[in-house]
Amino acid sequence: VLAHDAIPRGIACSADGLRAATCGDDQLVRVWDVATGRELQRFAGHAGPVLSVSLSADGKSLASASADKTVRRWFVSAVRLFVADPVKVTDAAYLPDGASVATTGSELALKLWDGEGKPLKQLAGAKVPLVRVAVRGDAAQLAAADAEGRLLIWNVADGVLKQTLEIGAAANDLCFSPDHQKLAAAGADQQLRVYAVEDGALLQQQTAAGPLLAVRFLSGGSELLTGGADKQVSLWAHASPVAVANLTGHAGPVYHVAYNSDGKLLASASADQTVRLWDLATGQQLRQFSGHAGAVYSSRFSADGSQLFTTGADGTVRAWNVADGTEIRKLAVPVAEGETPPALFDVDLSANGQQVAAAGQDGKPRVWNAANGQAGEPLAGSGDAVYKLAFLADGRLVTCGHAGNVAIWNPAGGAAAFTAKTASTAYSLAIHPSGKQAAVACSNGKTYLIALP
Numbered sequence: 153v154l155a156h157d158a159i160p161r162g163i164a165c166s167a168d169g170l171r172a173a174t175c176g177d178d179q180l181v182r183v184w185d186v187a188t189g190r191e192l193q194r195f196a197g198h199a200g201p202v203l204s205v206s207l208s209a210d211g212k213s214l215a216s217a218s219a220d221k222t223v224r225r226w227f228v229s230a231v232r233l234f235v236a237d238p239v240k241v242t243d244a245a246y247l248p249d250g251a252s253v254a255t256t257g258s259e260l261a262l263k264l265w266d267g268e269g270k271p272l273k274q275l276a277g278a279k280v281p282l283v284r285v286a287v288r289g290d291a292a293q294l295a296a297a298d299a300e301g302r303l304l305i306w307n308v309a310d311g312v313l314k315q316t317l318e319i320g321a322a323a324n325d326l327c328f329s330p331d332h333q334k335l336a337a338a339g340a341d342q343q344l345r346v347y348a349v350e351d352g353a354l355l356q357q358q359t360a361a362g363p364l365l366a367v368r369f370l371s372g373g374s375e376l377l378t379g380g381a382d383k384q385v386s387l388w389a390h391a392s393p394v395a396v397a398n399l400t401g402h403a404g405p406v407y408h409v410a411y412n413s414d415g416k417l418l419a420s421a422s423a424d425q426t427v428r429l430w431d432l433a434t435g436q437q438l439r440q441f442s443g444h445a446g447a448v449y450s451s452r453f454s455a456d457g458s459q460l461f462t463t464g465a466d467g468t469v470r471a472w473n474v475a476d477g478t479e480i481r482k483l484a485v486p487v488a489e490g491e492t493p494p495a496l497f498d499v500d501l502s503a504n505g506q507q508v509a510a511a512g513q514d515g516k517p518r519v520w521n522a523a524n525g526q527a528g529e530p531l532a533g534s535g536d537a538v539y540k541l542a543f544l545a546d547g548r549l550v551t552c553g554h555a556g557n558v559a560i561w562n563p564a565g566g567a568a569a570f571t572a573k574t575a576s577t578a579y580s581l582a583i584h585p586s587g588k589q590a591a592v593a594c595s596n597g598k599t600y601l602i603a604l605p
Contacts, residue, residue, distance in 0.1 A: 154184050154191075162204040166211035171228075173214050175202035181216045183228055194573045195226045229572060229603050236263060240597030242283045247291045250584050254294055256282035257597070262296050262306065267589075267601065275306040277313035286326035286335070293349065295335055297323035303337060305349060315352040319345060325366045330373045338364035338378055344388060346376075358388055361398070371415060385409055385420055387432055399430045401437050408450045412457040417474070419460055421448035427462050429474065439477035443470055449512075450498045454522070455505045461522075463510045467493025469520065471508075481525045483508070485518065502543045507563055509549050511538035517551055519563040532567045540580050544587050550604070552578035552592050558602055574600045 158178035165172050171192070172184045181202055183193040200220035207214045217223050237257030244255045251267040258281050261274040275294065282296040295305045301322055305315040321341035328335055334355065337345045340363045346356040362382030369376050376388045383406055385399045404423030411418055418430045427441040427448050446465030453460055459480065460472045469483040485493045494513035501508055501522065511517040515536045519528040536555035543549055549561040556574035576596035583590055592600045
């Protein structure tokens with residue numbers, strides 16, 4: 153049964169019988185997985201009942217005719233949705249091949265899925281549900297943390313549980329080292345622990361000023377970067393019993409951090425309305441970027457590292473000179489006198505560095521010329537808040553947001569060139585290196601894999 157909220161007026165089937173398209177009085181066109189009855193994609197735009205729908209022979213596009221006097225052509229994507237857990241998904245991570253996904257959830261297993269959402273295997277041995285997962289860079293092993301303070305390490309090839317480590321506290325994040333020999337755990341008990349993957353030996357244990365929320369090895373493998381509830385981003389040396397540097401100075405939570413291209417500088421954006429630039433070799437703050445009239449939510453370095461772009465609650469994107477900390481320009485969302493501009497939650501730069509895009513509270517992606525700040529044509533937006541955006545290599549822009557909408561935009565302006573609908577709020581997205589697929593994390597505990605045209 154393909155459940156509709158309104159009277160259906162038309163139906164079409166793909167040549168292979170795998171998908172069906174329907175339309176009706178709710179002004180929507182929907183694409184369905186015939187086998188499961190799941191809605192894969194929906195198209196909105198008609199201003200009246202949609203009376204008929206037709207699929208192309210190859211199933212890649214469809215045409216709809218409406219009482220609003222228009223015929224519209226839509227591009228059908230190969231959207232894949234799979235239920236990874238009966239209750240909730242607590243974490244998900246791509247394997248290096250980009251075609252497999254590991255997930256944790258309410259069940260006592262670490263699950264592996266292929267790109268079609270079909271189960272590959274389950275790694276057993278957990279005593280309680282798992283909450284975090286980490287993938288080794290060569291895909292030979294997977295690690296997971298449970299809610300009672302255990303770390304488990306499996307061999308992927310044979311599914312053997314190689315190590316079970318009792319660490320005594322919940323781990324909020326895990327990370328393998330670049331050489332695949334070490335596993336770091338960021339503890340809720342303020343402890344940073346590093347273990348040897350081969351025998352489970354504790355190589356290092358260091359105490360932070362507050363619970364640790366995130367951990368990553370730097371490229372050399374001898375240093376780690378952590379973020380915590382103490383409002384600090386800390387740099388640790390693997391051989392040192394104390395942090396190499398505590399990047400201390402923010403007076404509020406740190407919302408975002410970004411490296412420059414050579415990994416020597418770090419920018420941190422905070423609720424204290426500032427962005428700070430840190431020298432990772434010394435741990436010293438080099439300068440502070442002040443000017444935002446509200447929390448700063450995101451930051452991005454330009455490719456050459458000479459500029460830093462930030463955005464925040466005041467509805468502005470600001471370009472800063474990294475060398476001296478001066479503000480180069482302010483890109484503001486235009487509003488009528490007396491109105492409050494919408495907060496901007498994320499910012500990104502195109503691959504060629506020529507465009508900067510931001511989106512946020514009002515759901516309207518905006519694109520500017522990065523060199524001179526000239527605004528491009530406005531993008532229509534879906535009306536719901538956009539939480540994350542990313543440029544594709546070809547210059548198109550991908551967004552996701554509060555109503556679960558995922559869209560691709562041509563920065564030249566106009567309506568979205570592609571839309572997909574997830575079943576709940578879409579908080580984050582990651583683009584596959586090929587640019588052909590996006591993983592979208594949602595509030596309903598599901599991760600949706602969406603093929604991008």
